[in-house]
Amino acid sequence: MPIVTLPKIKHVRAFTVRGGGADYHDQGEGHWIDDHIATPMSKYPEYRQSRQSFGINVLGTLVVEIEAEDGTIGFAVTTGGEPAAYIVEKHLARFLEGRSPTDYEKIWDQMYFSTQYYGRKGLVINAISGVDLALWDLLGKLRQEPVYHLLGGAVRDELQFYATGARPDKAKEFGFIGGKMALHHGPAEGIDGLKKNIAELADMRSKVGDDFWLMWDCWMALDVDYATRLAIAAHELGLKWIEEAISPDDYWGYQQLKRNVPKGMLVTTGEHEATRWGFRMLMEMDCCDIIQPDVGWCGGVTELLKISALADAHGKMVVPHGSSVYSYHFVITRHNSPFAEFLMMHPGPTEVVPMFHPQLLGEPVPENGRMKVTALDKPGFGVDLNPDIAMHRPYTH
Numbered sequence: 001m002p003i004v005t006l007p008k009i010k011h012v013r014a015f016t017v018r019g020g021g022a023d024y025h026d027q028g029e030g031h032w033i034d035d036h037i038a039t040p041m042s043k044y045p046e047y048r049q050s051r052q053s054f055g056i057n058v059l060g061t062l063v064v065e066i067e068a069e070d071g072t073i074g075f076a077v078t079t080g081g082e083p084a085a086y087i088v089e090k091h092l093a094r095f096l097e098g099r100s101p102t103d104y105e106k107i108w109d110q111m112y113f114s115t116q117y118y119g120r121k122g123l124v125i126n127a128i129s130g131v132d133l134a135l136w137d138l139l140g141k142l143r144q145e146p147v148y149h150l151l152g153g154a155v156r157d158e159l160q161f162y163a164t165g166a167r168p169d170k171a172k173e174f175g176f177i178g179g180k181m182a183l184h185h186g187p188a189e190g191i192d193g194l195k196k197n198i199a200e201l202a203d204m205r206s207k208v209g210d211d212f213w214l215m216w217d218c219w220m221a222l223d224v225d226y227a228t229r230l231a232i233a234a235h236e237l238g239l240k241w242i243e244e245a246i247s248p249d250d251y252w253g254y255q256q257l258k259r260n261v262p263k264g265m266l267v268t269t270g271e272h273e274a275t276r277w278g279f280r281m282l283m284e285m286d287c288c289d290i291i292q293p294d295v296g297w298c299g300g301v302t303e304l305l306k307i308s309a310l311a312d313a314h315g316k317m318v319v320p321h322g323s324s325v326y327s328y329h330f331v332i333t334r335h336n337s338p339f340a341e342f343l344m345m346h347p348g349p350t351e352v353v354p355m356f357h358p359q360l361l362g363e364p365v366p367e368n369g370r371m372k373v374t375a376l377d378k379p380g381f382g383v384d385l386n387p388d389i390a391m392h393r394p395y396t397h
């Protein structure tokens with residue numbers, strides 16, 4: 001039988017979009033995700049109440065479209081906005097156009113090493129991730145298969161989720177296996193702030209009962225000493241894990257924190273880490289128990305496969321940060337990814353709404369905290385771009 005040759009890539013385009021979606025911090029007023037959450041900027045009182053005040057949502061969403069010669073279009077969304085659109089159009093597109101979509105390894109390698117002198121982490125890797133995910137979407141569409149088939153197939157029949165948001169009590173009602181809350185007070189708010197944090201956890205524990213998982217997301221806000229004191233105080237309230245407690249650059253601090261936390265409490269991090277080399281540091285230095293790469297920020301699926309294999313060999317779980325369908329298609333294929341995160345993007349959050357709402361159409365949501373693999377049974381990542389959102393193409397090439 002002759003082998004199937006896929007159409008080559010004709011064109012790469014990059015757009016920006018405002019208002020929620022992949023840039024899930026880009027929300028309107030009164031949203032739980034911008035309500036006095038502790039951050040590394042909390043030491044400045046003027047930036048303490050709102051993360052938007054220091055610019056958490058300046059970038060907005062990046063949409064990457066990759067069109068094949070037969071007119072099939074793969075696309076992906078991630079965070080990165082206009083500067084990422086520039087990088088995609090002016091730099092990365094050259095490594096795709098005229099190539100076969102099957103060549104994702106070589107394309108990734110060329111995108112990474114051609115940008116290494118100004119990239120390696122952050123925005124550039126977000127842009128590379130967006131291109132990589134659009135490429136996998138295109139590949140799935142051309143082959144008429146869901147991405148999870150291309151990644152090795154499902155290892156279980158359904159995904160189960162924990163929910164991130166201000167209302168773990170609601171998450172419990174919705175059938176999630178746990179609830180992760182943002183920490184509200186950082187070290188600059190002193191012992192009073194620490195007591196308020198513990199009181200909030202105690203209040204939530206009294207609402208959800210003893211067995212429901214409760215976790216804290218500290219969004220890089222703490223130092224090792226504060227995180228250790230917090231972890232010790234939270235232990236008797238059954239805190240399951242302490243997440244991203246300190247700066248992602250402080251591998252030595254994470255190593256120390258993991259030694260300091262009470263037995264049975266997990267240390268998690270990685271949503272602001274990128275590539276196999278960054279995650280190698282976390283693993284070889286034994287910085288955490290669970291790594292949490294964001295599929296749209298860590299290098300895309302091509303890189304996540306390598307990160308995940310490394311984690312498996314180190315006995316670490318991989319539970320991607322957010323990432324919507326890009327996480328769902330990955331997690332269902334990995335033994336060391338036993339559950340997934342669901343970011344509650346309803347302002348309350350008192351309803352389950354699609355994570356990247358309103359940018360995607362057909363984005364599945366957990367029902368009773370679970371999602372059947374059949375919800376993913378569409379070509380590519382199984383979603384469409386919502387035609388009603390305003391897209392802007394700031395650069396062309």
Ligand SMILES: C[C@H](O)[C@H](O)CC(=O)C(=O)O
Pocket residue numbers: 033037164181182217219271321322341343
């Ligand atoms: C709630 C956190 O501060 C952040 O916005 C989301 C996050 O880090 C997570 O879901 O994990």
Ligand SMILES: [Mg+2]
Pocket residue numbers: 217219243244271321
């Ligand atoms: Mg987090």
